[in-house]
Amino acid sequence: MPRNARRTTLADIAQAAGVSVATVSKVVNDRGDVAPRTRARVQELLHQHHYLAPVFRHTESVEGPTIEVQFKGGLKSYVAETLEGIIDSAAESGASVVISRASRAPHWARDLVSAGRRAVIAITSVYTTTHLNELARAGLPLVVLDPLHLPDNRVNSVGATNFAGGLAATQHLLSLGHRRIAYLGGPTMAVCNQARMHGYRAAMEAQGAPVRDAYVRPGEFTYETGLLGAVALLDLEEPPTAIFAGNDEIALGAMEAARTRGLRIPEDLSVVGFDDTSLAQMASPPLTTVRQPLREMGGAALRTALRLANGEKVESHHIELATELVVRASTAPPRGATSAHR
Amino acid sequence: MPRNARRTTLADIAQAAGVSVATVSKVVNDRGDVAPRTRARVQELLHQHHYLAPVFRHTESVEGPTIEVQFKGGLKSYVAETLEGIIDSAAESGASVVISRASRAPHWARDLVSAGRRAVIAITSVYTTTHLNELARAGLPLVVLDPLHLPDNRVNSVGATNFAGGLAATQHLLSLGHRRIAYLGGPTMAVCNQARMHGYRAAMEAQGAPVRDAYVRPGEFTYETGLLGAVALLDLEEPPTAIFAGNDEIALGAMEAARTRGLRIPEDLSVVGFDDTSLAQMASPPLTTVRQPLREMGGAALRTALRLANGEKVESHHIELATELVVRASTAPPRGATSAHR
DNA sequence: CTGAAAGCGCTTACAG
DNA sequence: CTGAAAGCGCTTACAG
DSSP states (O other), rough: OOOOOOOHHHHHHHHHSSSOHHHHHHTTOOOSOOOOHHHHHHHHHHHHTTTTOOOHHHHHHHHHHHEEEOOOOOOHHHHHHHHHHHHHHHHHTTTTEEEEOOOOOOTTTHHHHHTTTTEEEESOOOOOOHHHHHHHHOOOEEEEEEEESSOOOSSEEEEEOOOHHHHHHHHHHHHOOOOOOOESSTTTHHHHHHHHHHHHHHHHHHHHHHOOGGHHHHSSSHHHHHOOOOOOOHTTSSSSEEEESSHHHHHHHHHHHHHTTOOOOOOEEEEEEEEHHHHHHSSSOOEEEEEOOOEEEEEEEHHHHHHHHHHHHSSSSSSOOOOOEOOSOOOOOOOTOOOOOO | OOSSHHHHHHHHHHHHHHHHHHHHHHHHTTSOOOOOOHHHHHHHHHTTOOOOHHHHHHHHHHHOEEEEEEEEEEOOOOHHHHHHHHHHHHHHHHHHEEEEEEOOOOOOHHHHHHEEEEEEEEEEEEEEEHHHHHHHHOOOOOEEEEEEOOOOOEEEEEEEOOHHHHHHHHHHHHHOOOOOOOEOOOOTHHHHHHHHHHHHHHHHTTOOOOOOOGGGEEOSSHHHHHHHHHHHHHHHSSSEEEEEEHHHHHHHHHHHHHHHOOTTTTTOEEEEEEEOOOOHHHHOOOOOEEEOOOHHHHHHHHHHHHHHHHTTSSSSEEEEEOEEEOSSOOOOOOTOOOOOOO
């Protein structure tokens, strides 16, 4: 709002609506005794004039809008790095970031609105139709980061080019001369996992490399999935010479499985991760991985959230940022092979 | 505040102070034309009666107090895990957590107060006397996590038993039969680093093991410090057989340095970390480390912050939680030695 | 430096 | 279902 513009008062709205201040007050406070049509007209005007109840004025004027970031499960590197992007973008825009675990108490969306939040950003959260309805009723915009579900056009989301990333990771291994490449992935239901896996399949098929059923194992995006999955893969009669992991944590689990078998990385087994969290740089050997621009994704989510909070329209309900293969020391040609290309 | 108790009004304060409502209003709004003594008396009463200006009421009533958590540098595992503890404790208490990078704009403390924050928790932040004065003037309580400076009794802080942790880590290595043990630490100025280092020295001296100057290297709490420091140590004429690292990141850097030299862990070199972040569990081999109860420390900091925000006194201005050695696979007896004790 | 008085924005009990 | 009127909590221009 312009610096000198007087703030909209109930009297302004009353005048515009041709009703008394008392009636407008009742609408604002959700009292029952207002005719539906009057209520609707007044609500429309309140919205048009950006009326803000006194209790909310403080938040708005002093600190700019507040955005709620919700995550589910642990505050892992993936979440932390995305959050860092959100925080830095918010600082640039003068917005505040409240962080909490996703909760599904009754009326949670309405509670967030009354607590002054202007939008929600969800990292690693699941949203059902019920939740979306609750948000819509509360008038609270939602931006989902790396959605687990298929983009619904009622939801705004920010992701990365997972298919292209899966393709690049697998092509890298193929170009090193690997043919027996396994995919150790996340949940079958997660679209990001599906896209990575199909990128892997596409690369394999393009090269005429067979994808055996036993080489594709879904799981969770966790270290345990990597550890157990890799043990199972290495137990196969014809074990893979390379593993493409659905994320960095899975890759680290796979590396540890190899180590306990006395296999060296990358000499005996190549491993590629996904995300390029700080875990990848600090692994030993440093992990070849597909970089997701997590900070940029966080920044994009924050800016989208602010625009929606402002009532602006957004060009597209889904934005996808580019992934990039980062080659480090966990990949090499397979034992005894001479590198196919380079 | 009790559910039925009427909220304190300016009239209540005016009556208690024996002045007019107008005068109290002036004090609340920091206008100049009030006698210093009158102002002081009124301020005292406002505080005693927990008077809240209308603009702040919303925050308080709907969502409970808001605590600002500030960090400096990256949102690393150490910070993320502590933050997780803060978030979960806040959820239990009905408090909200705003997260931001430490900023030192003029009047930052006053701005935080006007933005409705009731306390600040600082992770990995440096506070000078100037900052403390600014906080004091704004009436904003501060809790520092794992303070870099010596506990000042104007500051409330939460830490861990760093000396005992350094002692336990070193004793573990000594008991495996190591004598040539190096300490690869963080900043010389950081008290937590000093305590860990003196724990190391104490254990060495108790065992009659010499501490060579070249074996004690300060640095930053980063992977690079570990990588470069370990390279330098391994280049010594008599390299150490074990490295005690000031935190997990340094330990991972040291592990990578060993790997690039063709040394195996723990056969050729033992490494112990500090913190027990998720990095330690996911390292390959999994890292023996000194656990700091980061989530519990975060919880303790949040609860202290809430009590201070409430105007309650706190028993001690510094709380220290216990560390614990977690033995994993990165430590073993030195090459060719038979384990001294067990 | 203080406070009586006017006034602002809002809410609510009540008459119609 | 509506609004005139009383009232609440607060602020401010101004007289003393």
